[in-house]
Amino acid sequence: MAGGRCGPQLTALLAAWVAAVSATAGPEQAALPAEQSWVQPMTASNWTLVMEGEWMLKFYAPWCPSCQQTDSEWETFAKNGEMLQISVGKVDVIQEPGLSGRFFVTTLPAFFHAKDGIFRRYRGPGIFEDLQNYILEKKWQSVEPLTGWKSPASLTMSGMAGLFSISGKIWHLHNYFTVTLGIPAWCSYVFFVIATLVFGLFMGLRIFLFLPSTEQNGRSEEAHRAEQLQDAEEEKDDSNEEENKDSLVDDEEEKEDLGDEDEAEEEEEEDNLAAGVDEERSEANDQGPPGEDSVTREEVEPEEAEEGVSEKPCPADTEVVEDSLRQRKSQHADKGL
Numbered sequence: 001m002a003g004g005r006c007g008p009q010l011t012a013l014l015a016a017w018v019a020a021v022s023a024t025a026g027p028e029q030a031a032l033p034a035e036q037s038w039v040q041p042m043t044a045s046n047w048t049l050v051m052e053g054e055w056m057l058k059f060y061a062p063w064c065p066s067c068q069q070t071d072s073e074w075e076t077f078a079k080n081g082e083m084l085q086i087s088v089g090k091v092d093v094i095q096e097p098g099l100s101g102r103f104f105v106t107t108l109p110a111f112f113h114a115k116d117g118i119f120r121r122y123r124g125p126g127i128f129e130d131l132q133n134y135i136l137e138k139k140w141q142s143v144e145p146l147t148g149w150k151s152p153a154s155l156t157m158s159g160m161a162g163l164f165s166i167s168g169k170i171w172h173l174h175n176y177f178t179v180t181l182g183i184p185a186w187c188s189y190v191f192f193v194i195a196t197l198v199f200g201l202f203m204g205l206r207i208f209l210f211l212p213s214t215e216q217n218g219r220s221e222e223a224h225r226a227e228q229l230q231d232a233e234e235e236k237d238d239s240n241e242e243e244n245k246d247s248l249v250d251d252e253e254e255k256e257d258l259g260d261e262d263e264a265e266e267e268e269e270e271d272n273l274a275a276g277v278d279e280e281r282s283e284a285n286d287q288g289p290p291g292e293d294s295v296t297r298e299e300v301e302p303e304e305a306e307e308g309v310s311e312k313p314c315p316a317d318t319e320v321v322e323d324s325l326r327q328r329k330s331q332h333a334d335k336g337l
Contacts, residue, residue, distance in 0.1 A: 039089065041090060042091045049087075049089075055088070055115075056086060058090045059093055060091070061108055070127075074126060077128050093105060097165055109126060113134070119152055120140050120143040122143075266325075
């Protein structure tokens with residue numbers, strides 16, 4: 001009887017002891033830190049780290065079964081990253097939609113290799129051995145790189161990242177309306193439609209108000225430039241007129257100098273002609289002295305008469321000289337004009 005009573009008591013004592021031990025051991029086990037991950041999470045703020053050195057990136061989603069199957073292999077690959085001299089990262093496309101747009105991720109999981117800012121798509125299985133051989137054997141060299149507008153660092157992909165970021169924020173806001181607040185989905189859609197219309201009207205009104213001012217500023221700048229060009233042309237015209245006037249004055253002065261020289265030459269010629277005429281007259285006067293021959297006066301007089309006729313200047317010659325002088329004077333007057 002006593003033995004039957006002791007059995008339940010011992011059982012109760014053992015149960016209480018086990019409960020106490022489990023209560024004391026529970027907090028200690030909860031306090032143990034989780035296993036450290038060797039995979040570096042990448043975000044929109046630190047993704048530029050992959051532009052230097054060699055990297056392997058994995059794009060995943062928490063709800064993706066295929067992504068979950070490669071988690072252990074990816075972690076093992078990251079643990080051996082130091083031996084392979086490579087850094088390993090991962091991107092949650094739910095939390096970082098901008099990065100998924102920058103790399104234009106359309107399927108999950110997606111793997112990328114980066115070497116000094118040059119990106120390539122890895123399309124093999126996410127198994128540790130294949131990933132290790134891909135790095136050791138440098139199989140990535142045979143893969144065509146993402147260059148030009150396809151490169152994640154290009155301006156085009158930066159714009160794509162912005163679009164994906166906006167779409168991700170809209171998706172999160174939709175989930176907040178439908179899941180957290182319990183609003184029907186059609187109400188959320190109506191809200192986004194109205195918001196889109198209001199945003200479009202606001203942008204149109206802004207363009208309508210500020211565009212005329214920019215056009216006026218542009219027109220004023222064009223008018224100012226036209227005035228400057230007109231002033232420059234007027235200055236050029238004035239300078240050209242002044243140069244022409246100076247050249248005309250110089251030409252007139254040269255012509256006057258030439259006219260003076262011509263006048264001096266003509267005066268010299270006239271003086272020479274007059275001197276020649278005077279010399280001829282003096283020679284004619286000097287000739288005809290009375291001879292000592294025994295000729296009669298009657299014989300001498302006819303001879304003197306003939307000599308006088310010959311010594312007198314011919315009126316035709318004087319007229320020719322005067323005509324030549326008149327012609328030279330008229331030519332000099334024409335040159336002066």
